[in-house]
Amino acid sequence: xxxxxxxxxxxxxxxxxxxxxxxxxxxxxxxxxxxxxxxxxxxxxxxxxxxxxxxxxxxxxxxxxxxxxxxxxxxxxxxxxxxxxxxxxxxxxxxxxxxxxxxxxxxxxxxxxxxxxxxxxxxxxxxxxxxxxxxxxxxxxxxxxxxxxxxxxxxxxxxxxxxxxxxxxxxxxxxxxxxxxxxxxxxxxxxxxxxxxxxxxxxxxxxxxxxxxxxxxxxxxxxxxxxxxxxxxxxxxxxxxxxxxxxxxxxxxxxxxxxxxxxxxxxxxxxxxxx
Numbered sequence: 313x314x315x316x317x318x319x320x321x322x323x324x325x326x327x328x329x330x331x332x333x334x335x336x337x338x339x340x341x342x343x344x345x346x347x348x349x350x351x352x353x354x355x356x357x358x359x360x361x362x363x364x365x366x367x368x369x370x371x372x373x374x375x376x377x378x379x380x381x382x383x384x385x386x387x388x389x390x391x392x393x394x395x396x397x398x399x400x401x402x403x404x405x406x407x408x409x410x411x412x413x414x415x416x417x418x419x420x421x422x423x424x425x426x427x428x429x430x431x432x433x434x435x436x437x438x439x440x441x442x443x444x445x446x447x448x449x450x451x452x453x454x455x456x457x458x459x460x461x462x463x464x465x466x467x468x469x470x471x472x473x474x475x476x477x478x479x480x481x482x483x484x485x486x487x488x489x490x491x492x493x494x495x496x497x498x499x500x501x502x503x504x505x506x507x508x509x510x511x512x513x514x515x516x517x518x519x520x521x522x523x524x525x526x527x528x529x530x531x532x533x534x535x536x537x538x539x540x541x542x543x544x545x546x547x548x549x550x551x552x553x554x555x556x557x558x559x560x561x562x563x564x565x566x567x568x569x570x571x572x573x574x575x576x577x578x579x580x581x582x583x584x585x586x587x
Contacts, residue, residue, distance in 0.1 A: 332555065335548050335551055335552065335555075336548075336552050336555070337349065338545060338548055339356060339357070339545060339548035339549045339551070339552045340352050340353060340354070340356075341353065341356070341545060342355060344544070344545060356544070356545040356546045356548065356549040357546075357549045359544070359546040359549075360546040360549045360550055363546060365534070366531075366534060366546070366547075366550065368529075369529050369530060369531045369533070369534035370531055370550070372528055372529060372530055372531075373514060373530045373531040373532075374514075376445070376448060376449060376452060376513060376530060377452075377510050377513040377514040378510065379449055380449055380452035380453050380456055380509060380510075380513040381456065381506050381507075381509040381510040381513060382506075383449075383453050384452075384453045384456035384457045384459075384460050384505075384509045385460050385502060385505055385506045385509060387453070387457055387460075388456075388457050388458075388459075388460025388461045388463075388464060388505055388509075389460065389464050389498075389502055389505070391411075391457070391461050392460070392461045392464035392465045392468060393464075393468065393490075393494075395407050395408070395411075395461070395465065396465060396468040396469065411457075411458045411461050411462070412458065413458075414454060414455050414457070414458050415455075415458050415459070419455075419516075419518040419519055420518055420522075422451075422454070422455060422518075422519055423451070423518050423519040423520075423521065423522035423523060424522055426447075426450075426451045426454065426519065426522065426523050427443070427522040427523055430442050430443055430447045430450075430523060431443070441525055441526070442525075443523060443524060443525035444525040444527075444528065445525070445528050447523045447524075447525065448520055448523050448524055448525075448528065448530075450523075451519050451520070451523040452512075452513045452516065452519070452520075455512065455516070455519060456508075456509035456512050456513055457509075459505060459508045459509060459512060460502075460505035460506070460508070460509055461505075462505075463501045463502075463504045463505035463508060464498055464501045464502055464505055465501075466501065467497065467498035467500065467501030467502075468494075468498055468501075471494065471497045471498060472497075475493050475494070475497065476489045476490065476493050476494055479492065479493045499568075500565075500568055503565060503568060504565050507561050507562065507565050510561070511558055511561075514531075514554070514558075515532060516530075516532065517532035517533065517536060520532060520533060521533060521536070531550075535547060
């Protein structure tokens with residue numbers, strides 16, 4: 313059984329990571345072929361940095377992803393704290409359900425409904441264009457917010473509830489106790505939520521497609537428009553760069569989680585030793 317389990321795990325890992333490995337390898341291919349590796353070359357990386365339209369789409373995507381991640385992290389952390397402090401069981405259940413709806417709802421339904429709402433509001437106020445960067449930002453915050461809440465809530469539940477009370481007993485205001493005591497305790501969850509919101513916003517296509525306006529094109533939309541003609545290997549080079557950036561962010565998040573867990577463990581051991 314152990315051998316079969318290892319073989320099955322290996323096949324699953326191969327299925328998941330083989331496409332990424334092929335993409336990485338052929339981003340360094342000297343030729344345009346997708347089946348024959350003619351030699352190591354940085355040609356497609358050079359082509360990528362000469363493509364001003366693609367670099368513009370990357371810039372737009374990063375601006376949108378960073379903005380959406382920061383806003384949804386602040387709002388999500390505040391919402392998680394509010395939900396955590398609720399004492400009404402039914403109201404808390406209702407808020408949990410409302411939080412889960414954007415995650416369960418299909419992206420195409422979310423995208424179409426947001427587009428209709430933005431167009432309706434735009435015409436209501438007589439706007440010349442209903443869809444723009446602002447509508448995309450609101451849409452991205454909408455679907456990133458639940459993921460931040462679900463990352464911060466468990467950290468709030470794991471935190472010793474006596475800590476903020478002790479800080480206020482020692483003279484801290486509620487705001488100062490929150491900033492100095494609660495935020496450091498839940499910071500790993502906040503950081504994980506920030507990274508998750510950034511990555512979700514970075515690669516979103518469906519919702520962005522329905523809520524984008526003229527003059528603002530994100531990278532997924534740019535790649536989709538290229539598929540109508542052909543996708544050149546410089547897109548593999550771009551995907552390789554993005555892959556390693558996201559990998560570095562995930563490793564950083566896991567490292568911080570591990571350090572936090574180790575710190576908590578050492579604190580508990582010191583507390584037991586004192587007793």
